[in-house]
Amino acid sequence: MIRNINKLLKKEKEKKPPVQNNQEDSKPQDVLYHSFDQNIEIFRSIYQNCSDAMFRSFLLFGQKRAMIIYIEGLSDIEGIENFVLTPIMQITLDESQSLNEFLENKMPVSKVKKVKLVADCIESISNGNPILLFEGELNGYSLGLAKWEKRSIEEPVAEGGIRGSREGFNESLGVGTSLLRRIIKSPALKMQGMTIGSYSRTNVVLAYIEGVADKTLIDEMTNRLKRIEIDGILESGYIEEMIEDNPYSPFPQIMSTERPDIACSSLLEGRAVILVEGTPFSLIAPISFFSLIQSHEDYYQRFMIGTTIRWLRYLFFGVSLLFPSLYVAILTFHQEMVPAQLLLSMAASREAVPFPAIVEALLMEISFEALREAGVRLPKQIGAAVSIVGALVIGQAAVQAGLVSAPMVIVVAITGISSFMIPRYIAGIAIRMLRFPIMLLAATLGLLGITMGIIAIALHLCTLRSFGVPYLSPLAPLKVRELKDVLWISPLWKMDTRPRLTGESNVYRQSPGQEPGPKKGGDTE
Structure with missing residues (x-):
């Protein structure tokens, strides 16, 4: 993995010097x-x-x-x-x-x-x-007499939860760095500042823990940040797009968060955090695909509950990607897979529908996405009402008018609810986008088309890197010791090693043998 980053650094040195901005x-x-x-x-x-x-x-x-x-x-x-x-x-x-x-x-x-x-x-x-x-x-x-109006520290809107910190980053860079310092008080937490943007002159801070984060990773991130030449940085998304490994992939290779506790947990795992003036969203790198499925609350409750919820999340992740495609493929090519009684019921509901299953699915999915986007953009007081009432009214009217069947409405509704279970919004958008080409494959080739789509996505994920770290790590390449935080959640006292991201400079995060219990307390008679 270090070899991959060294190759990136070597290629960067071989590049011609960029043309300087006129400003x-x-x-x-x-x-x-x-x-x-x-x-x-x-x-x-x-x-x-x-x-x-x-x-x-x-x-x-x-x-x-x-x-x-x-x-x-x-x-x-x-x-x-x-x-x-x-x-x-x-x-x-x-x-x-x-x-x-x-x-x-x-x-x-x-x-x-x-x-x-x-x-x-x-x-x-x-x-x-x-x-x-x-x-x-x-x-x-x-x-040093800078002072301007800024938003107070509030609970993160996009990453709420039942248990955990209620503090979130705001648009002030100084507040962001202070929130990290309040949690990680060690002087090993380094804050490397720089200015990006010829007009905006935006202050950016690269935070990492010296001795935990791999030096090669920090050098590569610093190099990518310093080579950015742009008029202005208005949000951390600008930086994310300019420094990620594969900008043409629908899957994010850098994770964003507005929670200081998530940022600090990433720092303790050897990752780096990028804070940008003017936005509450910080960037975390490197990440893996499984980082997008994990939630901060997985670690704030009992590990058995967290493991159950995580497996439920994996299940509905697949449902949100494949459920409409499976419905279209079965109705179009594989009716023999459906029990006779259920097939008769579905055929009766589709008797008055003039469109094939793929047209039904596309109409409902596009309408649902439009309602979801409208609910986000509308004012908060009416956004939720428009989404709920619009879905009910349009769905019921479409069924009564014979444009779509009732089972298709149920399929689209379950798919939409499943997509809400993905903790990271950007990962949910990627799944929503990939759902449509897989539906087209299902309509043309049936289950074979779905299989081809899954294989294509898996191959793409295997080729992705996040600052040299394989995107499917630790599943591919397989690292059995690190599966304790991927396929299941091990107890906290068993997570004694950090994820091996780009190096092994500081592997152990706690002393071994901390299993709780009376026998561990040194009983005396």
């Missing part, structure tokens, strides 16, 4: 001038026609000019007034000789950074940190 080339890289007026003129020309760019000028000692530049709505106005303007304007003339010392050591601002390049000043201002300029100074000072 990136046009970024001002000049150093600040000695002339105060010239520096101010540069910034005024850069922020021309920007009504939210504030230029606050004042006098130091009543004679030395100074200016603070910030963006309204991104910086802490009260902090600027109380911790910058007030103490600086109150400096006496005797203290003028130690101005730099005051700015770097005595200013009541937690973060003060000296900047020399105009580009660094612009990036600081865009991040909400005001820039302080003085007459006669070759350097500016970036002040």
